[in-house]
Amino acid sequence: MLSHPGRRAALRAALRAAGLGVAGAATAALGAGCGPGRPSTGPTSPPPGPARPAGPAQPAPAAAPRRFAGQPAEIGHGPRDRDRVALTFHGNGEPALARAALTAAEKGGARVTVLAIGAWLDAHPDMARRILDGGHELGNHTQRHLAINDMTEAEAYAEITGCAQRLKRLTGSIGTWFRPSQTQCATPLVQKLAQRAGYPHVLSYDVDSLDFTSPGAAAVIRNVTGTIRPGSVVSLHFGYADTVDAMPSLLEELARRKLRAVTTTELLTP
Numbered sequence: 001m002l003s004h005p006g007r008r009a010a011l012r013a014a015l016r017a018a019g020l021g022v023a024g025a026a027t028a029a030l031g032a033g034c035g036p037g038r039p040s041t042g043p044t045s046p047p048p049g050p051a052r053p054a055g056p057a058q059p060a061p062a063a064a065p066r067r068f069a070g071q072p073a074e075i076g077h078g079p080r081d082r083d084r085v086a087l088t089f090h091g092n093g094e095p096a097l098a099r100a101a102l103t104a105a106e107k108g109g110a111r112v113t114v115l116a117i118g119a120w121l122d123a124h125p126d127m128a129r130r131i132l133d134g135g136h137e138l139g140n141h142t143q144r145h146l147a148i149n150d151m152t153e154a155e156a157y158a159e160i161t162g163c164a165q166r167l168k169r170l171t172g173s174i175g176t177w178f179r180p181s182q183t184q185c186a187t188p189l190v191q192k193l194a195q196r197a198g199y200p201h202v203l204s205y206d207v208d209s210l211d212f213t214s215p216g217a218a219a220v221i222r223n224v225t226g227t228i229r230p231g232s233v234v235s236l237h238f239g240y241a242d243t244v245d246a247m248p249s250l251l252e253e254l255a256r257r258k259l260r261a262v263t264t265t266e267l268l269t270p
């Protein structure tokens with residue numbers, strides 16, 4: 001049956017992957033809002049031949065980057081006076097581990113922010129829709145995850161725009177956030193290039209889970225809960241089993257402290 005949201009999403013992703021122009025109907029069926037669409041049912045049958053006009057059809061575009069008044073060019077955390085935090089993930093690695101981390105987040109009532117590597121989206125384009133369909137936020141973590149602060153201006157800009165183009169093609173938006181690769185903080189040049197590419201802010205973080213060192217789930221939980229406070233932006237990574245294993249207890253502990261794990265946009269929206 002197509003009435004199940006998961007099945008609909010899977011169908012939509014599969015059809016898009018196949019390059020079929022059915023997104024208008026899928027969008028209408030999902031009630032996704034302002035995208036171009038038309039009802040999937042009507043009084044007449046579709047004519048024979050191509051059922052849709054030629055040309056790329058997209059689902060309603062994902063959210064675009066925003067400028068947050070009063071926030072610096074590089075954001076490391078949100079307001080300290082509200083009980084919200086943002087869990088942010090480096091988007092790379094085994095899709096099964098990424099899906100497991102997303103599912104764990106959803107079971108714990110969390111919405112997260114995924115900064116995807118462009119090459120990862122090339123290899124696993126269905127992950128973009130999986131992330132957005134889960135109510136999470138999707139952003140840009142460069143095309144190849146090289147040491148962007150050490151690159152020439154042209155190279156660094158190509159790393160940012162390469163990933164942006166993939167996001168745009170897959171979701172209709174360049175993604176809400178840009179996070180530099182292999183560094184917590186962007187150089188002023190990289191900040192400027194991110195702005196040129198359409199991202200008013202660079203997204204840093206103030207809590208490092210160190211999950212990429214595979215220290216064990218208990219250590220991941222300790223690393224986060226030892227330093228997290230209201231407004232924190234936590235750096236986590238897809239692709240590591242420890243991260244997946246840590247999620248349930250981590251989210252329980254955040255709930256115990258009355259800290260809500262929200263998207264970065266929610267964290268910063270007054």
Ligand SMILES: [Zn+2]
Pocket residue numbers: 090141145181182
């Ligand atoms: Zn990374």
